[in-house]
Amino acid sequence: MKTAVITFPASNCDRDARMALEKVTGRPAQMIWHRESEIPSDVDFVVIPGGFSYGDYLRCGAMAARSPIVKDLVEKANKGLPVAGFCNGFQILTETGLLPGALLMNQGLNFVCKPQKLRITNGNTRFTSGYGSTQEVVYPIAHHEGNYYADDATLNKLEKEGRVLFKYVGNPNGSARDIAGICNKAGNVFGMMPHPERAVDPLHGGTDGLNFFKSIIESI
Amino acid sequence: MAKAIEITPEIVAEHGLTPEEYQIILDRLGRAPNMNELGIFSVMWSEHCSYKSSRRHLGKFLTKGPRVIQGPGENAGVIDIDDGDAIIFKMESHNHPSYIEPYQGAATGVGGIMRDVFTMGARPIALMNALRFGEPTHSKTKTLVSGVIAGIGGYGNCVGVPTVGGETNFHKGYNGNILVNAMCVGLARADKVFYSAAKGVGNPIFYVGSKTGRDGIHGATMASAEFDDDSEEKRPTVQVGDPFTEKLLIEACMELMATDAIIAIQDMGAAGLTSSSVEMADKGGVGIELNLDDVPQREEGMTAYEMMLSESQERMLMVIQPGKEQLAFDIFHKWELDVAQIGVTTDTGRLVLNHKGDVVCDIPISPLADDAPNYDRPHVPTDKRDEVKAETIALTDLNAALKTMIGSPDLASRRWIWEQYDRHVMADTVDSSQSGGDAAIVRIHGKNKAVAITTDVTPRYCYADPHEGGKQCVAETWRNLTCVGADPIAITDCLNFGNPERPEIMGQFVGCVEGMNEACRALDYPVVSGNVSLYNETNGQAIPPTPAVGGVGLIPDLQHFATLAGAKEGDALILIGETTGWIGSSIYLREVGGSEDGAPPPVDLALEKLNGDYVRQLIRARRVHAAHDCSDGGLLIAATEMAMSSGIGLQIDRPAGNMALSGWYFGEDQARYLLAVDENSVNPILSTADGKGIKASRIGTFKGGRMTSNDGLDLALSDIRAIYEAWFPALMES
Numbered sequence: 001m002k003t004a005v006i007t008f009p010a011s012n013c014d015r016d017a018r019m020a021l022e023k024v025t026g027r028p029a030q031m032i033w034h035r036e037s038e039i040p041s042d043v044d045f046v047v048i049p050g051g052f053s054y055g056d057y058l059r060c061g062a063m064a065a066r067s068p069i070v071k072d073l074v075e076k077a078n079k080g081l082p083v084a085g086f087c088n089g090f091q092i093l094t095e096t097g098l099l100p101g102a103l104l105m106n107q108g109l110n111f112v113c114k115p116q117k118l119r120i121t122n123g124n125t126r127f128t129s130g131y132g133s134t135q136e137v138v139y140p141i142a143h144h145e146g147n148y149y150a151d152d153a154t155l156n157k158l159e160k161e162g163r164v165l166f167k168y169v170g171n172p173n174g175s176a177r178d179i180a181g182i183c184n185k186a187g188n189v190f191g192m193m194p195h196p197e198r199a200v201d202p203l204h205g206g207t208d209g210l211n212f213f214k215s216i217i218e219s220i
Numbered sequence: 221m222a223k224a225i226e227i228t229p230e231i232v233a234e235h236g237l238t239p240e241e242y243q244i245i246l247d248r249l250g251r252a253p254n255m256n257e258l259g260i261f262s263v264m265w266s267e268h269c270s271y272k273s274s275r276r277h278l279g280k281f282l283t284k285g286p287r288v289i290q291g292p293g294e295n296a297g298v299i300d301i302d303d304g305d306a307i308i309f310k311m312e313s314h315n316h317p318s319y320i321e322p323y324q325g326a327a328t329g330v331g332g333i334m335r336d337v338f339t340m341g342a343r344p345i346a347l348m349n350a351l352r353f354g355e356p357t358h359s360k361t362k363t364l365v366s367g368v369i370a371g372i373g374g375y376g377n378c379v380g381v382p383t384v385g386g387e388t389n390f391h392k393g394y395n396g397n398i399l400v401n402a403m404c405v406g407l408a409r410a411d412k413v414f415y416s417a418a419k420g421v422g423n424p425i426f427y428v429g430s431k432t433g434r435d436g437i438h439g440a441t442m443a444s445a446e447f448d449d450d451s452e453e454k455r456p457t458v459q460v461g462d463p464f465t466e467k468l469l470i471e472a473c474m475e476l477m478a479t480d481a482i483i484a485i486q487d488m489g490a491a492g493l494t495s496s497s498v499e500m501a502d503k504g505g506v507g508i509e510l511n512l513d514d515v516p517q518r519e520e521g522m523t524a525y526e527m528m529l530s531e532s533q534e535r536m537l538m539v540i541q542p543g544k545e546q547l548a549f550d551i552f553h554k555w556e557l558d559v560a561q562i563g564v565t566t567d568t569g570r571l572v573l574n575h576k577g578d579v580v581c582d583i584p585i586s587p588l589a590d591d592a593p594n595y596d597r598p599h600v601p602t603d604k605r606d607e608v609k610a611e612t613i614a615l616t617d618l619n620a621a622l623k624t625m626i627g628s629p630d631l632a633s634r635r636w637i638w639e640q641y642d643r644h645v646m647a648d649t650v651d652s653s654q655s656g657g658d659a660a661i662v663r664i665h666g667k668n669k670a671v672a673i674t675t676d677v678t679p680r681y682c683y684a685d686p687h688e689g690g691k692q693c694v695a696e697t698w699r700n701l702t703c704v705g706a707d708p709i710a711i712t713d714c715l716n717f718g719n720p721e722r723p724e725i726m727g728q729f730v731g732c733v734e735g736m737n738e739a740c741r742a743l744d745y746p747v748v749s750g751n752v753s754l755y756n757e758t759n760g761q762a763i764p765p766t767p768a769v770g771g772v773g774l775i776p777d778l779q780h781f782a783t784l785a786g787a788k789e790g791d792a793l794i795l796i797g798e799t800t801g802w803i804g805s806s807i808y809l810r811e812v813g814g815s816e817d818g819a820p821p822p823v824d825l826a827l828e829k830l831n832g833d834y835v836r837q838l839i840r841a842r843r844v845h846a847a848h849d850c851s852d853g854g855l856l857i858a859a860t861e862m863a864m865s866s867g868i869g870l871q872i873d874r875p876a877g878n879m880a881l882s883g884w885y886f887g888e889d890q891a892r893y894l895l896a897v898d899e900n901s902v903n904p905i906l907s908t909a910d911g912k913g914i915k916a917s918r919i920g921t922f923k924g925g926r927m928t929s930n931d932g933l934d935l936a937l938s939d940i941r942a943i944y945e946a947w948f949p950a951l952m953e954s
Contacts, residue, residue, distance in 0.1 A: 009556065010467045012380020016647040050645075052378040055464025111373050111640045114654075142377070142642040198644050203663065203778065205644055 001217060004030040004043045006073070008064045013050035013087065013197065020197035021047065024213040037068045039076055044220045046073060050087030050142070050195060060103065060145045061091030074098060082126065082216055083189045087143055090181075090191030098189045099182055100158070101150030106143070107174025113142040115205070116194055117169040118180050122162045125183060127190045130215035137208040139194035141172060146193035148175035148182075158182055166192055190216075225255050235262035241593055248587040256524045256573065256581045261588065263491035263529060264498055267754055270592035273720035274752045277733045281747040282740040287709050288748055289410060295336040295487065296406075297748025298413055299710050301774045305664060306410040307671055308342035311350070311403035311714040311770040313753035317459070318400040322367025326400050327375040327461040328533050333404040334379065335487035338470050339536065341414040341477050342406025345646060346662045347376045349386035349402050350675040350714065350768040354395030356629050356951050361390070364398050366952060371461075372402065373640040378463035379470065383641035384652040384660035387675055390629040393683075396758030401714040403770040405673055407664060414477060416486040418504035418539045418565050423483060425497075425508065425563040426545075428552050429469050429535035432493070433518035435459045436531030465534040465557070472555035473536065481544035488535040494528045496537040497563075498571060502589040510563035512575040524573055524580040539565060599726035602686050608818030610801040610883025613809060618885065618933040621812055622856060623943055625886065628811040631853050632947030650778070651704070656865055657784035658700035658849055661775065670781070672706035672773040678852070679764040681820035684805045686728045686765055690735025691823040692890065697771030698743050699849040702832040703893065705781040705839035706773030708743065713750040713769050718762025720754045728765040729754075736767060742825035745771075782839045786846035787866035787896035793859060793920035794905060797831050797850070797892030801883020807853045808886035820888075827891045834914055835893045843901045850892040856885040858894050859920065860927060860940060866896070869937050872920040872929035881931060896922060 003021040007014045014031065021029040030043065034053075039046060053064035064070060074096050077083045085093040093099045106112055115138050123131050131137070150158070155177055158164050166181035173193070181192030196209030225231070232242045235258055245253055245261050253261065263269055271278065283291035289306055290298035296310035314329025334344045349372060354361045376383045381404070418425075436459040476482060484504065486496040493515070501508040512527050522530075540548050545561065552559035566572070571588075573581035615621055625631055638653035650661040650670055659674040676696045682689030694711065701708040713736065718725040740746055756763045775781045787793075803809050804818020838844050846866060850858045856872070863870040874884055897905060902918055909916035920929075928934045 010378065010380070010464050012378075012467065012645055016645065019647055051380060052464065052467075055378070055462070057464065110370070111377060111642075113377075113642050113644070114639050140644050142644060144377075195644070198647055201647070203650050204647055 001025050001027065001220065002030065002043050003045045004032050004039065005047045005049055006032045006034065006069055008034045008053035008067065010055055011049050011051035011053055013195065017047045017049040017197045020200045020209065020213055023200050024210065024217055032069060034067050034069050038072050045082045045216060048083065048085035048089030048092050050089060053088055053092065061088060061095040064092045065095035070096060077189050080186065080188050082220060084127065084216065085191040086195050086197060087193055090193055091145065093189065093191040098184055099191045100154050101148055103145050103193065104147040104149050105145050106147050111144040112172050116141040116172055118166045118194060119169050120165065121167050122165050125165055126187055126219040127183065127212060127216050128165050130211035130218065136169065138206060139196050139209055140198045140205050141194045143193050146173040146175065148179045150176060161185065165190065227252050227258055235259065236266060237262050241265060244591055248591060249583060256528060257583050259525050259529050260494050260581065263494050264588040265592050268490050269495055271752055272593040272595050273597050273754060274729065275594050276596060277730055280733065281737050283746050283748065285710065285744060285746040288746055289413065291746065291748050292750060294415060295339045297710060297712060298340065299748060299772065300410055301671065304410050306408045306413060307405060307772055308337050308340045308408055309403065309405040309712055309770065309772055310336050310749040311401055311712045311768065312336065312751040313714050313716060314400045314402065315397060315716065315753050315756055318368055319398050322364050323371040323374070324460050326368040326371030328459045329400050329402045330372055330375040331461045331463065331466050331533055332489050333402045334381065334466065335489065337404045337406035338473055339414065339485050339487045340408065341412050342408035343474060344381045344404050344406045345648065346405040346660065346673055347381050347383040347402065348660065348673055348675050348770060350677065351386065351388045352394045352399035352766060353390050354398065355392040356390050358395045362952060368400055369637050369640055375461055375463045377642040379467045380645045382643050382645050382649050384643055384649055384662060385673065388634055388637060389679065391679065391764065393764040396761060397756040397763050399716050399763065399766055401768045403675060403712065405671060405772060412477065414482060414485050416484055416500050416503055418484045418500040418506050418508065420483065421506065421565055421567045423542055423565045424540045424545055424561045425510065425565065426538045426540050426548055426559060427515060427535065427562045428557055428559045430462060430465050430532055431516040431518040431558055432527055432530050433532045434522065434526055434530060437526055437529045459531050459533050461533050468555045468557055469534055469536065472552050472557055476548055476551045479547060481541050481547050483539040483541055485536060485538040488537060490531065492529065492531050498585055498588050500537065500539065501571065501585045507566035507568035507570045507585060508563060509566050509572040512573055514560045514562045516558040516560055524575040597720050597726045598723045599730045600723045601727050602731060605684055605817065605819040608804040608809060610803040610880035610887060613803050613813050613880065613882045615882035615885065618929065618931055619935055622860065622933065622935065622940065624812055625808065625853055625857055626860060626940055627943040627947045628807065629947070630807055631857060633945045634948065635945060636948035636952055651783045655783050655785045656861055658703035659706065661704055661781060663778065668778050670775040670778055672701045672704045672775055674700035675768060675770045676700060677766055677768045679766045680805050680816060682732055682767060683764040684818065684820045686731025687735040688820050688823055689765070690732035690767060691739040691825065692820065693767055693769045694736045694739035694745065695743065695823050695825065695828045695890065696851055697769045698745055698828065699832055701771050701773035702836050703847045703849050704775065704783060705836060706775045708745050708771055708773040710746050710748045711769050711771045713747055713767055715750065715752045716756055716763060716766040716768065717754050718757040725762055732765050732767045739825055743829060780840045780842060782844045782847040784846055784848050784862060785865040787862055787868055787922045788845055789868055789923055790899060791845055791896040791922040792899055792902045792918050793870060793922065794895040794897055794902065794916060795855065795892065795919045796835055796895065796909065796914060796916050797889065798915045799855065799884060799887060799889050799892065801879045801887040802889045803883050803887050806886060806888045808882060821890050823890045830912065831891045831893065831914055834909060834912060835895065838895065838905060843905060844895050844897055846896040848894045850894060851888065854886040854888050862894060862896060863927060863937055864941050864944065866922065868922045869924040869926040870920050870922055872933065874919065874930055875917060
């Protein structure tokens with residue numbers, strides 16, 4: 001089992017992601033610099049961390065989605081490599097087209113940071129199976145552009161195909177249909193605005209995120 | 221090249237220099253300075269850089285202690301937190317720019333204080349702030365609040381350093397001058413602290429970071445025609461922050477600092493390239509020669525004057541070990557930052573600047589620092605006020621009073637603010653504004669210990685009695701750190717006052733500093749860094765004296781700490797400390813009594829130490845489920861905050877006695893704490909307190925969902941919370 005985290009200029013949750021992966025796997029996570037051109041072939045799971053890649057200039061995630069490393073990531077994800085993006089990572093995944101939709105400015109127009117209650121809407125996936133009968137979790141959120149948008153046809157399709165994995169309980173940002181986290185059709189690429197990697201420690205954000213990582217790691 | 225300009229008395233005055241100060245320059249140089257040289261003297265001798273009004277008073281502060289590695293005089297203070305770890309911290313003001321352009325002013329304030337900390341080799345791990353705005357109804361307040369908060373969040377969130385706490389007051393005294401004080405706390409290895417003293421001769425000087433532009437150039441009043449015939453005008457503007465570059469700068473500096481390539485390093489803050497190069501040379505006793513053609517420039521045709529006085533953000537200056545130039549270039553190129561070798565150290569003791577083939581400045585460095593004015597400005601003490609007796613202040617309806625108080629501008633929830641700050645990034649925030657506790661708690665990465673951090677000052681006390689107010693602000697931060705179970709170690713301060721040339725303002729300054737120093741000495745709690753911000757006044761109306769204090773303490777073992785939350789159903793509420801019912805200068809008197817009169821509560825420093833040490837001992841012994849100090853709003857506000865934080869109601873039993881109700885519930889006597897403890901712990905805690913000569917009593921029980929008391933208080937906690945949470949959003953949405 002080998003995990004990796006991609007670091008872009010001004011990624012800032014890369015350390016949070018690495019700590020979470022190391023806690024769950026008991027092994028070091030590999031840090032991959034954005035200028036590298038290839039995800040090592042022995043990597044089993046990649047996290048795209050939160051932050052402000054390339055300063056969020058142009059549009060959140062837009063430049064990262066066009067970086068050399070992400071080009072290779074997209075190819076490997078299309079062949080089945082498990083990938084999860086949190087916060088800015090989710091924005092990047094939508095910019096690559098691996099996940100549908102886009103993240104707009106929060107409806108309240110302000111940055112919002114708080115513990116956020118989420119409902120697990122599909123517990124039968126590689127990212128959620130470890131939650132068993134648990135239906136609600138709390139992960140921290142911290143974002144300015146987290147308002148999930150997609151057209152109705154896309155939203156209908158996502159819901160019909162069970163690809164909405166988490167919904168907000170008390171929508172903090174105006175996301176369509178309270179959607180917090182979604183996966184691709186094949187079920188190996190997942191993105192969400194909340195931070196499960198900041199919920200793996202009783203002293204910091206609680207431990208509700210542990211089962212997220214256990215789920216995907218055990219599925220590999 | 222700029223044409224030679226004759227230095228007239230008007231030009232001297234426009235540079236903020238007095239005729240006497242200019243005469244010193246003439247004497248030291250033996251000739252008239254050119255414009256570049258005049259500009260450099262003027263910024264180095266400005267109040268901001270030279271502390272000319274405050275220096276002799278700051279020298280009185282306790283600045284040493286067993287844990288102090290570096291006191292005032294460097295970019296930030298450094299303290300030892302065991303195991304080879306050091307904490308580097310400082311607080312700084314960005315008041316004037318924030319009033320003119322709140323978003324960028326506040327953002328660059330955060331950026332600047334972070335650079336002060338990572339310049340010394342520390343990775344920033346926490347941000348705090350202390351903010352003062354005008355009265356809520358003032359026409360500018362809402363815009364300023366929303367801009368400042370967005371600016372602080374926008375910068376810190378992007379760089380990825382959690383903003384974990386702070387304080388915000390509203391008062392009409394700040395209508396024309398808001399205060400934005402930002403504090404940064406960083407973590408370093410004690411044997412890898414970097415200093416600013418340049419050393420050696422012929423060592424390369426590197427410039428790294430953003431390009432230099434024409435922003436923030438001093439001398440805004442100077443007409444361009446007098447300076448340069450060229451049509452390109454000086455465009456002094458408020459500096460614009462780029463947190464993306466700051467993040468890259470932090471990572472690049474951390475990477476270079478892990479090598480042995482850096483001899484000295486200094487960020488370019490106020491007065492930019494001038495103060496950074498002069499301070500490095502002066503501290504190291506060397507000279508510096510710069511080639512300004514090599515400075516990365518954002519605009520064409522910049523003059524030497526503009527480059528030396530620009531305050532463009534996100535720039536650093538460093539002296540590199542000869543032979544390590546390529547290593548430095550490689551690291552900065554990896555992070556895609558502008559980098560250039562712009563000069564060398566020399567043995568001349570002079571600052572020499574070359575530009576376009578000319579020597580545009582050649583002056584000795586030592587007078588810039590050594591001969592800076594050091595004024596003993598006249599000061600008159602503030603008149604003492606009479607006490608206000610609580611018996612004269614009615615309290616008839618406790619329910620109405622609590623509702624008014626908890627929904628008042630200075631006591632209502634700050635959720636609207638702190639939800640805009642990323643408090644969790646870096647994954648080591650144990651406690652933050654979220655729980656409303658007395659101090660934030662940030663874990664030392666990968667270890668079982670933490671730093672506790674707080675900012676505090678009570679300006680209404682400082683205004684009423686600068687000396688007692690000065691004691692109080694230091695004591696309250698010490699108390700805040702104690703409440704989470706930390707050993708208070710040291711403080712940074714940000715001394716915000718009006719015009720020091722007015723004796724009554726200077727009297728406030730001297731009174732506050734003396735009071736603060738008295739508290740520092742009594743509590744073994746030295747000052748290790750700080751900043752002075754004077755001239756905070758508009759149309760002759762000065763701000764209330766506001767010496768903001770940032771305190772840092774150590775929690776050696778994360779098994780033993782307390783927060784505001786944590787009271788359990790059935791817990792007893794214990795009051796430590798004596799209640800005399802001191803109502804003068806209290807929030808109750810202001811919000812309910814409609815008066816800002818009265819002497820502020822006296823601070824008995826021996827009692828502070830006695831009571832605080834006992835509370836810390838109880839927390840360390842794990843006898844305390846939750847702790848809070850009694851400060852703004854007094855006992856009932858503190859108790860209500862504990863109840864709201866734990867989600868459990870409280871039955872308060874006021875002991876029999878004839879003290880006025882207003883004084884008992886809302887008086888602001890100092891050195892007091894509230895503790896939530898297990899029923900079984902009550903007797904041992906009270907009897908030990910008795911043995912130590914500490915006043916302690918049981919005054920209530922946590923239970924149910926209502927706040928009640930034997931004086932008729934009876935409100936649902938949820939109703940109180942609704943009022944508490946409603947004030948700020950209502951202000952911002954109004």
